[in-house]
Structures are given as structure tokens and as C-alpha cells.
Amino acid sequence: MNLFEVIRDARGGITPELIVWALFIGFSIALVWILFSKRYMGNFIHALLAKGADSPDKALTLKELGYEKNPFVKQALLGKSAYSGLVFEKNEAVVIKGDSVIPVIRRKVDFASARFYIPRVLIPRAELRYERKGTHLMALLVGVVAFFVLSMLAIAYMPEIKALIADLL
Secondary structure, three states: OOHHHHHHHHOOOOOHHHHHHHHHHHHHHHHHHHHHHHHHHHHHHHHHHHOOOOOHHHOEEHHHHOOOOOHHHHHHOOEOOOOOOOOEEOOOOOOEEOOEEOOOOEOOOOOOOOEEEOOHHHHHHHHHHOOOOOOOHHHHHHHHHHHHHHHHHHHHOHHHHHHHHHHHO
16 A cells, blocks of 8 residues: 555544554654764864864864855754754853853854854764764665565554554553
8 A cells, every 4th residue: 555545545534554654754854864964964063173173263164164155054053953062153152061061052143254163072972973984875775765665564464463452452
């Protein structure tokens, strides 16, 4: 039963098949988001680390890093987002307690002149969060295909699964 048949047959109700398809779609979106976050957004973190921007006096501008026209990086540097608590602006008052830093939530930044860095104590956390290992397109495709096969098996064996659940209750 394909997704369109499931939606047509549901007629406004929630069916187990519809739940399986919703889980598949959510899982696929999550995999794409992880790939985007670790690979694409992580490139900015890796650029800061590669250039040694680990203190306010070594902070770099977006232009120096090659990200002056990147809207995703600019958005991630504002508010409570992907880079909150990792990437700091040179002129921000940062409170460091042990190996953690109190995050600063930015509302407005002059990206033409702002200089960014990752404090030394947070470099291990940044490297771990944006590690590239295992995050490539093939892993995404294998994950989506594997979950698709599991979804199809769950839908194919839905009567048996319903009977098993009914027997348990």
C-alpha cells in the first residue's frame, strides 16, 4: 500500500499505516538535517578551527573566513541556534566556568565588521558536534533505504502485528 492509498483510505482518521509513513518521512527529514548540519554548517566551525581563531585576539571576520555571503551561517550566528554557546563575537562579554561558557544570545550583528572565534575550552565540544566522520551522502541514502524497507515490511505485516498486540493486551 503506497502513501497515497494510505492517505485516501484514512479519510481523516489515523491509521497504523499512516503512522508508519509519518515515521519514515520524519526519519528521512532528520537524516537530511543531520547531514546538512554536520557537513555544511560544520564547514564554518572547521574554518575557524583551521585558522586558529580560539581567542578574542585571534578572532576572524566572515570575509576572512569566506562566509560573508552565506545566509545560513549568518542566521546560525544569531539568536539561540546552531552556533550558540560555541562561536562568540570578539566584543561579547563571555563568562567561562570550568570547561563551559555561558552562551550569549545575539539579536543583531554587524557582519561586515564582527570578528568570531571559538574559545579554547570549547574546541573539543565543537570538534565532536561537527565531526565529519560518518556523515556523507552514502550514509544518508543507506539510512533512508533501510528505513523504507522496514516501513514496507511493517505495512505488509500490519495484520500480524495488530493480532500480536491484541494478544498481548
